[in-house]
Amino acid sequence: MWARLAFLLASSPAMAQPVFTPVALPAHQYTGGWEHFVGGGVAVLDCNQDVLPDLFVAGGEAPAILLENTTPARGGVLGFSKAALPEMTGVIGAYPLDIDSDSYMDLAVLRVGPNLLLKGGPNCAFTPFEPQLDDGDHWTTAFSATWEAGNTLPSLAFGNYVDRGDPNGPFGTCDTNQLYRPEGGQYTTPQPLTPSFCPLSMLFTDWGRTGRADLRVSNDRHYYPPGGSEQMWAMEAQPRLYTEADGWRTYNLWGMGIASRDLDGDGRAEVFMSSMGDQRLQTLEAGGKPTYADVTYARGTTAQRPYTGGDGRPSTGWDIAFGDAQNDGLDDVFIAKGNVQEMPGLAMEDPNNLLLQQPDGRFIEAGLQAGLADMARGRGAAFEDLNLDGLPDIVVVNRNEPLRVYQNQTAGAGHWLLIDLHQPAPNVNAIGAFIEITDGSRTWTRELTVGGGHASGSAAMQHFGLGEATSVQIRVTWPDGNSSDWQELGTDQVVRITPAMNRLEIAPL
Numbered sequence: 127m128w129a130r131l132a133f134l135l136a137s138s139p140a141m142a143q144p145v146f147t148p149v150a151l152p153a154h155q156y157t158g159g160w161e162h163f164v165g166g167g168v169a170v171l172d173c174n175q176d177v178l179p180d181l182f183v184a185g186g187e188a189p190a191i192l193l194e195n196t197t198p199a200r201g202g203v204l205g206f207s208k209a210a211l212p213e214m215t216g217v218i219g220a221y222p223l224d225i226d227s228d229s230y231m232d233l234a235v236l237r238v239g240p241n242l243l244l245k246g247g248p249n250c251a252f253t254p255f256e257p258q259l260d261d262g263d264h265w266t267t268a269f270s271a272t273w274e275a276g277n278t279l280p281s282l283a284f285g286n287y288v289d290r291g292d293p294n295g296p297f298g299t300c301d302t303n304q305l306y307r308p309e310g311g312q313y314t315t316p317q318p319l320t321p322s323f324c325p326l327s328m329l330f331t332d333w334g335r336t337g338r339a340d341l342r343v344s345n346d347r348h349y350y351p352p353g354g355s356e357q358m359w360a361m362e363a364q365p366r367l368y369t370e371a372d373g374w375r376t377y378n379l380w381g382m383g384i385a386s387r388d389l390d391g392d393g394r395a396e397v398f399m400s401s402m403g404d405q406r407l408q409t410l411e412a413g414g415k416p417t418y419a420d421v422t423y424a425r426g427t428t429a430q431r432p433y434t435g436g437d438g439r440p441s442t443g444w445d446i447a448f449g450d451a452q453n454d455g456l457d458d459v460f461i462a463k464g465n466v467q468e469m470p471g472l473a474m475e476d477p478n479n480l481l482l483q484q485p486d487g488r489f490i491e492a493g494l495q496a497g498l499a500d501m502a503r504g505r506g507a508a509f510e511d512l513n514l515d516g517l518p519d520i521v522v523v524n525r526n527e528p529l530r531v532y533q534n535q536t537a538g539a540g541h542w543l544l545i546d547l548h549q550p551a552p553n554v555n556a557i558g559a560f561i562e563i564t565d566g567s568r569t570w571t572r573e574l575t576v577g578g579g580h581a582s583g584s585a586a587m588q589h590f591g592l593g594e595a596t597s598v599q600i601r602v603t604w605p606d607g608n609s610s611d612w613q614e615l616g617t618d619q620v621v622r623i624t625p626a627m628n629r630l631e632i633a634p635l
Contacts, residue, residue, distance in 0.1 A: 141452060141454050141482070141484075142452040142454070142536050142537060142538040142539050142540075143452070143492075143495060143496075143536070144451040144452050144458075144480065144482070144492060144495075144496040144534065144536045145496060145497060145534070145535050145536050145537070146496050146497045146498055146519070146520060146532035146533065146534055146535070147497060147532060147533050147535050148497075148530060148531070148532055148533075149203065149204045149205070149206075149531050149532070149533050150205075151193070151206055151528070151529055151530075151531055152191070152193065152206065152207065152208045153528065154183055154185065154188075154191050154528065154529045155185075155188060155524070155525075155526055155527060155528055155529070156183075156184055156185060156186045156188070156505060156523050156524065156525050156526070156529075157185065157186045157187050157188045157525070157526055158186035158187035158188075159187070160467075161238045161265060161290070162186035162187060162218070162238070162525070163466050163467050163525070164218070164267055164287065164326060164466075164505075164580075164581075165184060165186065165217075165218030165219050165236070165267060165505065165506070165580075165581045166184055166186065166218075166219065166444075166505030166506050166523040166524070166525055166580075166581060167183075167184045167218060167219020167220055167236070167445075167505070167506035167523065167579070167580065167581025167582035167583075168181055168182065168183050168184070168219070168220075168506050168507065168508050168521050168523050168529075168582045169181070169182040169183075169219070169220040169221060169222045169233060169582065169583050169584070169585075170222070170508045170510050170512075170521070170583070170584040170585065170586045171222035171231040171233070171246075171584075171585045171586075172231065172585070172586075173192070173194075173230075173231055173246055173250035173252075174194065174248075174249050174250045175229075175230075175248075176195075177514065177620070177635055178195040178197055178512070178513070178514065179195055179510060179511075179512050179584075179586045180192065180193060180194050180195045180206075180209075180250065181193040181195070181206065181508075181521060181531075182211075182220050182222070182233060183523060183529055184217040184218055184219050184220065184506065184523065184581065185214075185215065185217055186215075186216070186217065186218075186525075187215060187216070188215065189211075189213050189214060189215055190211065190214045190215075190217040190220075190235075191208055191211065192208070192209045192210070192211040192250060192252075193206040193207065193208060193209065194206065194207050194208075194209040194250060195512060195513075197512070197513045200513060200514040200515060200620075201513055201514070201515035202513060203513075203533065204512055204513050204519065204531060204533045206531070209250050210250075210251075211252065212252065212253075214235065214237075214242065216237045216238040216239045217235055217236070217237050218236040218237060218238060218265075218266060218267055218581050219235075219236045219267075219269075219506055219580070219581020219582055219583075220233050220234065220235045220236065220581075220582075220583065221233070221234045221236075221269045221270075221271070221576055221577065221582075221583030222234075222576075222583055222584070222585040223271050223280060223555070223557070223576045223583075223585065224246075224554055224555055224585075225243065225245075225255070225279065225280060226245065226255075226279075227278070227551035227552045227553060227554045228551075229554055230245075230246035230247055230248070231246045231585055232244060232245050232246045232255075233246070233252065234269055234271070234282065236266040236267065236268075236269055236284070236581060237266060238265050238266075239263055239264075240258070240261060240262070240263060240264075241259060241261055241264075241266050241284060242254060242258065243255040243258060243259060259282075259306065259313055259316075260315075261284060261304060261316065263291075264284070264286040264287075264301055265286060265287045265288060265289075265290055265301065266284050266285065266286050266287070267285055267286070267287040267325065267326050267581060268283075268284070268285025268303075268325040268326055268327050268328040268343070268344075268577075268581075269282070269283065269284055269285065269328065269577060269581075269583070270283045270328045270329050270330045270341060270575075270576060270577025270578070271283070271330065271557070271576040271577065272330035272339040272361075272557060272558060272575075272576065273552065273553040273557055273558060273605060274307065274338075274339075274361070275337070275338075277307075277308050277552070278308070278311055278551075278552040279308035279311065279312075279313070279552070280308075280553070280557070280576075281305065281306065281307045281308070281330075281361075282305070282306040282313070283303065283304070283305050283306075283319070283328055283330070283341055283577075284303065284304045284305075284306075284316075285303050285322075285325030285326075285327075285328050285343060286300075286301035286302060286303055286304065286322065286325075287300070287301060287324050287325070287326070287346075287349075288300060288301060288324060288349055289301040296349055297349055297351070298349070298350065298351065298352075299349070300322050300323050300324040300345075300349055300350050300354070301322065301324075302318045302319070302320055302322050303318070303319040303320070303322040303325060303328075303343070304316035304317070304318065304319065305317040305318075305319050305341075305365065317365065319341075319343075319359060319365060321353075321354070323343075323345035323346075323347075323350035323354035323355065323357065324345055324346045324348075324349040324350050324354075325343045325344060325345050325346070325381070326344060326345070326346050326381055326382045326383070326580060326581075327343075327344045327381060327382065327383045327384040327399075327577075327578060327579065327580055328341060328342065328343045328344070328384070328577055328578075329341070329342050329384045329386060329575060329577040329578040330342075330361075330575060330576070330577055331386050331395070331573060331575055332558060332560075332573060333386075333394075333395065333410060333416060334414055334416070335393075335560070337607050338361055339361060339558060339575075340358055340359055340360050340361050340368075340416070341358070341359040341361060341365070342356075342357070342358050342359075342384060342397070343356070343357040343358070343359070344356060344379075344381030344382070344383070344384050344399050345357065345381050346380055346381055346382070347378045347379060347380055347381075348380055354378065355376045355377065355378050356376075356377055356378065356379065356381060356399075358374055358416055360372075368416050372415060372416060373413070373415030373416055373417040374415075374416050374417070375417060375418065379399065379401040379402075379404075379406055380401045380402040380403070381399055381400075381401060382399075382400040382401060382402075382442075382443055382444045382445075382446075382580050383399065383400040383443070383444055383445045383446040383578065383579055383580035384397065384398070384399055384446070384577075384578045384579070385397070385398045385399075385446045385447055385448050385459070385578055385579070386398075386573070386575065386578065387448040387457055387572070388570070388571040388572070389448075389456075389457055389483065389487070390409075390487055391568040391569050391570065391571075393569070393571050394409070394410040394412075395410065395571075395573065396408065396409050396410070396421075397410075397418060398427070398446050398448070398459060399446070400443030400444055400445065400446040400461055400580070401443055402440060402441070402442050402443070402472060403430050403440040403441070404422060404428045404429075404430045405422065405427055405428060405429045405430070405443050405446070405461060406420065406422055407420070407421055407422045407425055407427040408420055408421065408422075409421050424488075425487060425488055425489055426481075426488040426489045426490065427459065427481060427489050429441060429443065429461055429479045429481065429491070431473065432463075432473050432475060432476050432477055433477065433479075433491045433493065433494065433499075434477055434493075434494050434499050435473075435475035435476075435477060435499070435501060436475065437473040437474055437475035437476065438473075439471060439472050439473040439474075440471070440472050440473060441463050441472070441473050441476050442463060442464060442465055442466060442469075442472050442473070442476060443461045443462070443463055443479075444461075444462045444463065444464065444504055444505050444506070444507075444580045445460075445461070445462040445504070445505065445506050445507035445508075445522075445579050445580040445581075445582050446459065446460070446461050446462075446579070446580070447459070447460050447507055447508065447509035447579065448509065449509035449510070449518040449589065450518065450542075450589065450590070450591025451480065451482065451492075451496070451517075451518065451534065451536065452482075452517075452536045452538075452539045452540065452591070453516065453517070453536075453539040453540035453541060453542045453591035453592065453593070454539075454540050454591060454593050455540065455565075455568070455570075455591050455592055455593030455595075456482075456483040456484070456485065456591070456593075457483055457591070458480065458481060458482045458483050458489075459479070459480070459481040459483075459489065460478065460479065460480055460481075460498075460507060460509045460520055461478060461479040461481070462478050462504030462505060462506065462507040462522050462523075462580070463476040463477060463478050463479060463504050464476050464502065464503030464504040464505065464524070464525065465503055467503075467525075475501050476501065476503075477493055477494070477498070477499035477500060477501055478493055478498050478499065478500055478504050478507075478522065479491060479493050479498075480492045480493040480496050480498050497532065498520065498532060500522065500524075500530060502522075502524035502525075502527035502528075502530075503524055503525040503526065503527065504522050504523070504524055504525075505522075505523045505524065505525055505580065505581070506522075506523040506579065506580050506581045506582035507520065507521055507522045507523065507579070507580075507582060508520070508521040508579075508582060508584050508586075510584055510586040510589065511534075511544060511586065511587070511589050512531070512533075512586075513533070514544060514620055515534075516539070516541075516542035516544065516589075516618060517534035517535075517536055517539060517542075518534055518589050519531065519532060519533050519534045520532040520534070523582075539591075540591060540592060540593045540594060541591075541592045541593065541594065541595055541596060541617040541618050542589065542590060542591055542592055542617060542618060543563070543589075543590045543592060543598070543615070543617055543618075543619065543621070544587040544588070544589055544590075544619075544620040544621070544635075545561060545587055545588045545590070545621055545622075545623060546587045546588075546620075546621070546622045546623070546635060547559055547561070547574060547588070547602065547622075547623050547624075548622055548623070548624050549604060549605075549624060549625055553605055555574070555585065556574055556602075556604060556605055557574050557575065557576055557605065558573070558574060558575075558605035559573070559574045559602055559603060559604050559605050560572065560573050560574075560602070560603040561574070561588060561600065561601075561602055562600065562601050562602075562603070563590055563592070563598050563599070563600050563615075564598060564599050564612075565592065565593070565595035565597075565598050565599075566599075570590055570592075572588055572590070574588070587620065592617050595617055596616065596617055596618075597614060597615070597616050597617065598614070598615055598617060599612045599613065599614055599615070600612070600613055600614075600615045600623075600630070601613065601630070602623060602625070602630060604625055608625070608628075609628075610625065610628055610629055610630045611628050611629055613629065613630050613632070615632060619634060620634065620635045621633060621634055621635060622634075622635050
């Protein structure tokens with residue numbers, strides 16, 4: 127790893143200073159009592175098939191809203207207008223995925239109360255799937271999905287927080303997480319994933335490149351003591367927890383969000399988890415086991431206290447997302463921050479973080495200089511290119527404060543690609559595929575997943591910052607395990623890629 131980083135240090139282009147500017151939006155806030163201290167998610171999806179990403183935003187006790195992307199031209203000033211949506215309250219967050227593989231993006235909506243599966247249709251029309259899941263009345267705060275081999279429908283995992291009906295609560299009364307595996311083309315009774323420890327994020331990922339996605343769960347130790355911990359479920363016929371005998375290391379944190387990305391080009395994804403106090407960055411050790419080592423201090427990613435504003439108490443991290451803010455080929459990190467409500471031992475003036483990766487693999491704080499040091503109580507977020515100009519923008523949902531969208535206006539940024547994978551049904555968006563891109567000196571590896579974040583999911587196109595590269599080689603390993611040959615592709619374009627025997631069909635969008 128260090129040899130690769132030394133090479134990057136010598137060869138990386140000069141880094142541009144990221145600049146983000148807030149844009150005008152329809153009025154919206156995530157509000158509510160203690161059941162909405164957590165949550166406040168945003169789903170990024172193209173619901174009207176015009177290629178531009180739209181936003182579904184949770185409202186808590188207020189109605190959720192759908193914001194249609196009305197940006198007049200690619201690269202133009204971002205614009206959004208409120209679109210029609212059936213009234214939904216109690217919404218914690220949402221995750222987009224094409225459940226029925228009809229090429230219209232659907233939504234898994236997490237709620238305080240029964241969850242909703244919404245079927246997407248033309249012109250951003252959403253209607254309930256029939257039948258709905260019989261999942262009961264829960265406080266659902268986490269979600270992930272994957273397509274398991276042989277199934278026409280995805281497997282759906284729902285993470286349920288504190289059991290509101292337990293008179294002994296809230297401490298030590300975590301509700302039961304639920305796994306829906308399709309049977310005969312439909313969903314029936316869910317499997318319980320117990321023990322359950324009050325999750326605030328979960329993510330299916332094929333961490334070992336075995337062809338099977340396992341389920342990582344990040345839990346809030348505030349409510350589960352005694353005996354709880356972070357978890358990883360091996361998705362066998364009967365799911366089981368990885369243990370120390372498998373190489374899994376037991377640890378605890380106030381887990382809020384999960385993000386996964388190969389940061390150093392070794393083909394193995396790092397995992398970054400937000401929390402109260404230190405944020406936790408881990409790297410997967412070689413050897414084929416789910417053994418992760420903490421590299422938080424070595425990489426400068428603790429982000430444990432506010433960097434401006436004068437409040438020296440520990441921070442509270444919520445959503446966590448990777449993206450290359452200035453397209454220098456090094457992935458950066460955005461963390462939405464904010465006090466739960468009025469927790470006195472934690473910072474009230476708690477700005478969001480933008481951690482910029484340096485050529486030596488360490489990260490430095492740039493939130494203030496980039497224009498992102500907002501003191502509102504941040505919750506869910508997204509770090510995606512919303513106007514298709516090759517620069518990822520930022521969305522932040524705030525508790526009892528207006529929604530924010532920041533347009534990336536960085537000057538002097540590097541080259542880039544936006545990639546949309548598509549394959550025949552089922553699983554038309556190729557969830558579980560791996561994209562590999564190389565410029566001859568390093569390789570970027572990206573797994574397509576549904577989940578992670580904090581009550582926030584994205585079905586936006588995959589953005590790659592590529593530094594000085596004007597041409598790259600690309601290959602895709604599809605969810606069925608078949609890999610394409612390497613093919614040349616010019617940078618600075620938006621493309622759709624589909625499988626064609628052992629080659630890729632690449633078409634501009």
